[in-house]
Amino acid sequence: MALASGVRFAPRALLRPWALLRGTTLGRTEPAAGGGGDGARRFGSQRVLVEPDAASGVAVMKLRNPSNALSLELLTELVISLEKLENDKTFRGIILTSDCPRVFCAGLDLTEICGRNPAHCAEYWKAMQELWLRMYLSSLVLVAAINGACPAGGCIIALSCDCRVLADNPKYRIGLNETLLGIIAPFWLKDTYVNTIGHRASEQALQLGSLFPPAEALQVGLVDQVVPEDQVQSTALSEMARWLAVPDHARQLTKNMMRKATADRLLRQRDADTQNFVSFVCRDSIQKSLQAYLEKLRQRKG
Numbered sequence: 001m002a003l004a005s006g007v008r009f010a011p012r013a014l015l016r017p018w019a020l021l022r023g024t025t026l027g028r029t030e031p032a033a034g035g036g037g038d039g040a041r042r043f044g045s046q047r048v049l050v051e052p053d054a055a056s057g058v059a060v061m062k063l064r065n066p067s068n069a070l071s072l073e074l075l076t077e078l079v080i081s082l083e084k085l086e087n088d089k090t091f092r093g094i095i096l097t098s099d100c101p102r103v104f105c106a107g108l109d110l111t112e113i114c115g116r117n118p119a120h121c122a123e124y125w126k127a128m129q130e131l132w133l134r135m136y137l138s139s140l141v142l143v144a145a146i147n148g149a150c151p152a153g154g155c156i157i158a159l160s161c162d163c164r165v166l167a168d169n170p171k172y173r174i175g176l177n178e179t180l181l182g183i184i185a186p187f188w189l190k191d192t193y194v195n196t197i198g199h200r201a202s203e204q205a206l207q208l209g210s211l212f213p214p215a216e217a218l219q220v221g222l223v224d225q226v227v228p229e230d231q232v233q234s235t236a237l238s239e240m241a242r243w244l245a246v247p248d249h250a251r252q253l254t255k256n257m258m259r260k261a262t263a264d265r266l267l268r269q270r271d272a273d274t275q276n277f278v279s280f281v282c283r284d285s286i287q288k289s290l291q292a293y294l295e296k297l298r299q300r301k302g
């Protein structure tokens, strides 16, 4: 979206979601329950369902992958859905939520980086960077309605939004737990954390790999509201109304002013960041610990 100052948000020249489209089914539209006109038509893909409400200018975007682990396909479909809404002037805001019971987003899909070759890991990491850049700089208001567990990459998705509402369930913990997996949050995840909860709290939480239960997440400023589970969507809608009450151009320019430096830091060194990621995760020792973590997750089941 071109703004009064000539500032553009999501750097589209660098973000080419269609180039990533691989085996996705995006573009289907189907009438929403109850039918109706264009405003009631939902669209989406296998892994992202979009329920647009043209009258309010708000779309609800639901993740529906197993555990909502961020597979390459899910990342790609998210970027494409976001772009589609950004390009449609009808929409001013998105509520991002999960269609998957008890999990908002399980973070990186570890099967995308375990036992994969460096080229695949690089492709995967570029898609992760792309989603973060697009969300973090989106001209739309993004509200996360967090209705499940939200570790690591899931937390980053939530932190890229403008506002976070978390369901009050002690099992729905949120935070960057990378160190507990033996991996390190890259600088732009760290920056996003610091921008949200401050330096000291981030320093502590990142090193300890803290996953905060709702009351603590609220206290540290990781989320803006904690509400009973059945009120997450309605609270997200009220939050959205509060953000949409502000004139778009003023809010957008302010958002850009607050976030641009953080995004630019990654834009300046995207390739180096990808190289770092690939050489780190492809190390034998890291592969072993990721494999062991995945095994533990699989065994924990049942």
Ligand SMILES: CCCCCCCCC/C=C/C(=O)SCCNC(=O)CCNC(=O)[C@H](O)C(C)(C)COP(=O)(O)OP(=O)(O)OC[C@H]1O[C@@H](n2cnc3c(N)ncnc32)[C@H](O)[C@@H]1OP(=O)(O)O
Pocket (backbone or CB within 6 Å): 066, 067, 069, 102, 103, 105, 106, 107, 108, 109, 110, 111, 149, 151, 152, 153, 154, 177, 178, 181, 183, 184, 185, 186, 189, 276, 277, 280, 281, 294, 297, 298, 300, 301
């Ligand atoms: C220098 C630069 C350095 C750069 C270094 C890189 C830094 C990157 C930054 C980001 C890092 C990350 O996101 S790392 C990922 C961190 N994520 C996590 O630690 C979450 C791990 N998962 C969980 O805690 C739980 O699964 C949780 C999400 C709460 C859901 O619990 P449930 O009881 O509902 O479900 P489960 O039975 O546990 O899981 C259901 C199935 O999903 C799978 N599953 C769960 N999480 C998964 C995941 N993240 N990836 C793949 N698969 C996953 C399980 O194995 C099961 O598979 P089946 O048995 O086959 O059905």
